[in-house]
Amino acid sequence: MFGEYGIFCDKNIFALICDNKLFIKPTNAGRDFIGSVVEAPPYTGAKLSFLIEDKLEDRECLSQLVKITVQELPGPKPKKQKK
Numbered sequence: 043m044f045g046e047y048g049i050f051c052d053k054n055i056f057a058l059i060c061d062n063k064l065f066i067k068p069t070n071a072g073r074d075f076i077g078s079v080v081e082a083p084p085y086t087g088a089k090l091s092f093l094i095e096d097k098l099e100d101r102e103c104l105s106q107l108v109k110i111t112v113q114e115l116p117g118p119k120p121k122k123q124k125k
Contacts (some may be wrong), residue, residue, distance in 0.1 A: 046085070053118045056111050058091065060084040064098060065091035066107065069114040075107055 046060040057066045065084040066072065068091060073079055076097075081090040097103045 051108070051112045054112070054115055056108065056115060058084045064094040066094055066111055067115060068092055069111050071110045071114045072107055075110050 046058060048055045049057040049059070055067075057064060059065070063084070065082070068079075068081065072092060076092065080093045080095070082093040083089065084091055094104070094107070097107070
């Protein structure tokens with residue numbers, strides 16, 4: 043698909059690692075938590091995501107952001123039945 047790594051929680055993708063950078067799906071609660079957020083596409087043609095650079099070493103902050111993001115994201119889309 044995009045050639046890098048996807049990070050899942052409960053069958054729902056919430057982050058990507060592309061070019062050794064962490065991108066987390068944007069949510070309103072995540073934006074409020076981060077404050078001054080940097081958004082960038084993880085790969086050409088992708089939607090904007092939160093680019094996490096300065097908080098990578100802050101385990102507690104990153105963990106809280108992941109929890110907030112996962113709670114706000116909708117559940118995974120049901121797969122189409124093969125005919």
